[in-house]
Amino acid sequence: QVQLVESGGGLVQAGGSLRLSCAASGRTFSSYAMGWFRQAPGKEREFVATITWSGSYTDYADSVKGRFTISRDNAKNTVYLQMNSLKPEDTAVYYCAANREGSSRWSRAYDSWGQGTQVTVSS
Numbered sequence: 001q002v003q004l005v006e007s008g009g010g011l012v013q014a015g016g017s018l019r020l021s022c023a024a025s026g027r028t029f030s031s032y033a034m035g036w037f038r039q040a041p042g043k044e045r046e047f048v049a050t051i052t053w054s055g056s057y058t059d060y061a062d063s064v065k066g067r068f069t070i071s072r073d074n075a076k077n078t079v080y081l082q083m084n085s086l087k088p089e090d091t092a093v094y095y096c097a098a099n100r101e102g103s104s105r106w107s108r109a110y111d112s113w114g115q116g117t118q119v120t121v122s123s
Contacts, residue, residue: 002032003025004114009094010118011122020083033051033101035103035107035110047105048094051072055071058070061105092118
């Protein structure tokens with residue numbers, strides 16, 4: 001498994017941008033597909049985006065498609081989530097996760113999870 005630490009969350013006005021980072025420990029980071037999920041108060045954790053180990057394939061939830069971009073730098077053991085045109089409904093705790101089997105929208109497919117970073121979008 002890898003250990004994951006998210007950063008970059010905060011408070012932003014609607015229409016603004018944030019970039020989340022997820023730093024991974026371990027030499028096998030480049031073999032993992034990575035995902036971002038989020039959980040708003042009182043709601044289930046939901047899929048946001050995923051990227052393959054090589055970065056050649058990405059997938060997004062319909063709610064963020066065209067606004068969010070997932071990317072990774074394997075040399076830095078880091079995955080990013082660039083979030084633009086933020087909306088109040090994007091408010092949630094954002095988690096990154098690692099999956100040895102490949103990209104998936106299914107949270108149970110992921111082996112390792114970070115502690116999460118809070119994103120709050122004010123209207």
